Amino acid sequence: MKVIDLHHKHKSLIEACLKNNRNAQFQLYKQFSAEMLSVCRMYTKDLHYAEDVMSKGFLKAFTQLHRFQFQGSFEGWLRKIMTRESIDFLRRQKKVEFPIDDFRIHEKEDETEEVLDSVRIEEAQYLIDQLPEGYKMVFVMYEIEGYRHKEIAELLSIKESTSKSQLFKARKYIAEAINSKKTANGKSK
C-alpha cells in the first residue's frame, strides 16, 4: 500500500523557499495563488484590492515560513494568513462595524440554507459583496472557511454572541435579497 504524505507534499519546495530560492517561491506561489486570491476576493469587493491583499499575504507567508511546522496542511496555513490579511485590510479601511444587539437569535438555519442552495457561485459572490463588512467577515469565516464562533470572536476581537448575531443577520440579509429577486423575476415573467 502506498502511503501519500499529504501534509509534507510541498516539503522540498518549502525548504527551498526557506533558503530564499526565488524559483521555489514562484513555484509555490503558482500552485496556491488562484485559490488564495479567491479567499481574498470573498472578503474584498474589488479584485484589484484583493490582489494587493493576496500579495501581502504571500509576502508574509514567505517571511514567516520558518514558523510552519508541517503539522497541518500548508494550504490551510496559507488560507489563515490570507484571512487575517483580509481582516487587517478591512480594518485599515475602517469599514468594519459590528452593531450590538441584545435580542435573542432564533436561527432557522435550514430556511436560509435552502434559499442559498438555489443560487449559483457568481450570484453567491455578488450577494456576499452586498453585505456590510461586519456581516460579511463573519459570514465568510463561518460559512465558507469553517471557523467556529469562538475563533471568529478571537480573531475579530468581538464577543461570541456578537459573532452569532452577525451571522444571523447576514443570512437574513441574503435570504431577503434572494427572495426579492425571485419575486421580481416572477413579476417580470
Add this chain to the structure above:
Amino acid sequence: MENRNNWKNQLRNRKVTPSDEAWLAIEAGLEKKNSNQLKKKFIITLIAASFIGFVVFLSIPTQTRTIEKSNTVKVKTPIQSDQSVFPEALFLEVNSALTSADSEPNSETQTNATLTQSKLNTKKEPNSSLISVAENKKSETLKIPAKEEKIKASKAAIELLAEVEAELAQTIEINSTYSPDEEAEILLAEAKLMIQEVDYDRLYEFAQASDLLAEAENNLSEERLQGKVWLFVQSNVKHLETAFASLK
C-alpha cells in the same frame, strides 16, 4: 445534504487567476526585505565591531606599558593628544652602557645624540623645569639594575609619568594665568638658566684652539689679505668718483 453544501464547496474551491503584477509586487517586497536584512546585519556587525574596538581601546592603556629588557630598558606610554606637548619626556630610552659611565658621552655620536635630544625638548617644550624633572627621574631609573624585576621598572615609570603629568598640568595652569609679556619674561629667564646650565667645557673639547688658529691663519694669508685690501680700495675709489661727479 450534498446539494446544500454545494455553493460553499464551489466558493471554497473557486480559483481566481491573479495578474502578473501580483508576483512582481511579491518579488519586489522580497527583494526589499532581503536588502533590509542585509542592512540590519551590517549595522549589527558595525555596532559589534565598534563596541569591541572601544573595549580594546579601553584595555590597551592599562595593559601595554611595555618594559623591554635586553641591552636596553624601554618605558613606553601611549601618547595622548592632550599631553602631546611633551612627548620626549614621556619616552625614555636608556642604554645599559650609560649606567656605568654616568651620562658622560664617550664618543662624538653619543654627544650629538644627546644635544639633538635636548634641542628637540627645548623646541617643543620651553619649560626647562619639566625637562630637569624628567632628567632627574631618568637618572633614578638608570639606577635600576637591568636584570631586576620588571615590575619595579614599570612602577617607577608610572610614577615618573604621573609626576611629569602633574607638573605639566601645573605649568599649563600657570601659563594660562600669565599675560603674554609675563610669559615671555618667564621663558627668557628659563632660557638663561638653561644657558647657564650648559657645560661649556664640553663644547671646548670640540672647538680646539689649534684648529681655530689654522682657520684664522688661512683667512689672513697674504694673497687673501692683498686681494681684500685691493677690493676695498677699488670700491672706495668708485664711491669717491661718483661723489665728485655729483658735486660737479
